[in-house]
Amino acid sequence: MKKVTMPIKGLIFYDVPGWAWYHRARNIKENINDQILIDIIEYTSAFDPDEYDFIVAFDIWMRDLLEKKYWHKLILGCSTTIPDYLNQIVKCLSND
Numbered sequence: 001m002k003k004v005t006m007p008i009k010g011l012i013f014y015d016v017p018g019w020a021w022y023h024r025a026r027n028i029k030e031n032i033n034d035q036i037l038i039d040i041i042e043y044t045s046a047f048d049p050d051e052y053d054f055i056v057a058f059d060i061w062m063r064d065l066l067e068k069k070y071w072h073k074l075i076l077g078c079s080t081t082i083p084d085y086l087n088q089i090v091k092c093l094s095n096d
Contacts, residue, residue, distance in 0.1 A: 006035045006090070006093070006094070007034070007035045007036060007037050008035065008036055008037070008053040008054070008089070008090065008093070009036075009037045009038075009039070009051065009052050009053050010036060010037070010038050010039070010052055010053060010054045010055065010056060010086070011038070011039050011040075011041065011047060011049075011051075011052045011054075011055045011056070012025040012028060012029070012038060012039070012040045012041075012055075012056040013025075013041060013042070013043040013055070013056070013057050013058070013062050013065065014040065014041075014042060014043065014058070015042070015043055015058075016042075017042065021058045022040075024058065025038075025040045025056070026040065027083075028056070028082050028083050028086070031083040032083045032086050032087055033086065033087045033090045035090045035094075036086050036087075036089075036090060039052075043062060043065060049066055049067070049070040049073065052073060053073065054073050054074075054075055054086075054089075055070070055073050055074050055075070056074075056075045056076075056082065057074060057075075057076055058076075058077065059076075060076065062076075063076060
């Protein structure tokens, strides 16, 4: 298993600029630990999954934006607890 170093880097997809998932992505980015770096991109934008420790997609159809070999990086859903979840990941990784 790859050793994760701080800060960890994540990617969040949204569908339409200014709509719900766009605002949700920005809310997540604004409410997480400073040990987590977040890029937010429109789902049609090019990206390299190897650059990220995790990828957030708000709906199941977005899973198909990733090759299957990257699905282990995927956090799927739009729960309001995602910032807390990400902060707990940092806490756990910091205790290693």
